Amino acid sequence: MDSKKPMMTGARILWECLEREGVKTVFGYPGGAILPAYDALQHSSIRHILVRHEQGATHMADGFARATGGVGVAVATSGPGATNMVTGIATAMMDSSPIVCITGQVGSKLLGSDAFQETDITGVTLPITKHNYLVTRADEIAHAVREAMYVAKSGRPGPVLIDITKDAQQSSCEFDWEGAAPRMRGYRPDLSPAKEEYKKALELIRAAKRPVILAGHGISISGAEHEVQAFAEKTCIPVAMTLLGLGHLPASHVLNLGMMGMHGEAWVNKTIQEADLLLAFGMRFDDRVTGTLKTYAVNAKKIHVDIDPAEINKNVKVDVALVGDLRNILLELLPRVESANHTEWIEHIHSLKGETAVRDIQNLPDNGHLYAAHVINDLWHETREHETIIVTDVGQHQMWEAQYYKHEQPRSLITSGGLGTMGFALPAGVGAKVARPDADVWVVVGDGGFQMTMAELATIVQENLKVNIAIINNGYLGMVRQWQEFFYERNYEATPLLNPDFAKLAEAYGIRSIVVKHRSEVVPAVRAARAHEGPVLIDFKVEQEDTVYPMVAAGSALHDMIRRPNPLVETAEDE
């Protein structure tokens, strides 16, 4: 035995390891089974942010991770504390976000006895974590923490949970940092494609007349923003973005087409449908971007670049798969692709674009109604010059934000894409602000989703965080209402919301509030919010029955879109 290794409690080892892994902040909520760890927090330099609900802690860790690319850490107690994390863990899993969740567990002797606040959380989270650990001994903690941090951020990132029994936190052992280094024989985050696959890809690229790049979240995960841009520019291939891909190529870039999919621009979807080659970069052909697979890009060859081999041929059968890190693969391809100019193809795309512009709601003159699209557009104008992170929730406002906020920077949009988790925005915004205190953080959230996690207003105030909140308040669960309008004969069952006075609510928390009812008030409100030192909540009372256009109905072909009526009329009274 090496007598130089210090004896420490499991609880102290936990914080010591997190600190050495570079963790500076954790988001958490204490309780019985995690109390030994909380008691040991006094010896650590780690900042603990007290949340109001454990779901909030996981979304904050998620927002933190997405804002920086680092690992976000959330802490909770056993039983209900742990189960409250489930939604946040599933959210992180679907969007490949690296978070580590640490939960207390009942004493190891009580495991399986239905003890007070016991839940089999490793069992519960098995299908929604990248990996998880049940730790029953102090001398396993260091190894679990180091391995969890490594697993969470390497390869295709994802959530990892460490469940630590109370006695493992309390008992002492030698702390051996070096000896706890990850040794994982079965884990392969570093795949790379075979030479022949590159050759096949290059041939397809050379032969293509109507190619399109599909740019996804994998670009920022891989740090391949520059390489994607260089590749697109050298080959002159236009780029369509997924929701989570927005910002990975500047919106103003001449080759950036904008968002594809269910609420993507019509010309983008048409472009994809007419393409003869799709280059999928770090995206997974989610049903929200393909429409029905039967008619999806039927004339296109497909090259799929993804780090996860299980994504290959999952939804769309591809011709060439390059499995590995996107940036490395593009660095390999870049010198080998030929310069091209697809003039005819790009001109054709522009003609599709022109046809759409006349339907744009931005061309609607101020008619006294406040439209969400106008709010987003004005917010974009007022914040574009500054380092801004927009954090959106799920629903209509999320789609309007994606359509009308022109993201120039990667990691400037944080949103729950895969799981579509309402209630995500406010806590994720807290995490983003903690991660990047110099950035302006705007939480753009619907009146429905806001009320799912609005308890975190207290966290914002207690932690003195400058987070701006823009509630797009239409008095409905807007996206559900829209589906009822289109597909359920306007039977608005359970979608109208009786809301509290959000301005008063904010004031109760000591948060400044502004109510906006007319378009002329939008810019002054945004400016006032930016100028105010503390957090500000703006209640934008928008048109109640506005609709997100265009739309691909679920199960329809990607080019078969429900379009905004033309000539443009007020949608509420229109039909």
Add this chain to the structure above:
Amino acid sequence: MLHTIVVYVENKPGVLSRVVTLFRRRAFNIDSLTVGRTEKPEVSRMTIVTDADEDQARRIVANVYKLVNVLLVDDVTHQPALLRDLALVKVSATGEKRSQILELATVFKARVLDIALDSITLELTGGEEKVDRLLELLNPFGLLEVVRTGIVAMRRGAKSPDVTTKAKRIGPVDDSAVSYSV
């Protein structure tokens, strides 16, 4: 068609549950699953028989590989491999039926494990079809109880997968690189 997939996993608690959860979660089907120790104490070995087409089988292999405790996945369906199922069969055996059953046992090289006044218990090892066939022939005598282990599989020849070092490659063990030609 039925695919036979051999999975080498770290011998740790909960690994079986991870594999099974993955099959359930991805809606892959399990025809049979066996798990047991190997020549290396730190490695367990599963043989999973699953009904899947070639594409699905590839996806299954890729997904199982993603489990952190999985060391190696080998789809032996199209490889020269030994596949063995073991069955214990308790069959009703009174009077002259007994000698007929024993005759069948001899032909099938089944071992007699137990003889009672009114029953015989046989042990049969072999390919799935052989076991099916014997059961079919014994059925008219009255099957009292049948238990089968499910398939265990091993490649033929001396070459065996190396799970002692970190395997970086996806696909059959002797593949030289990642290839997803379709």
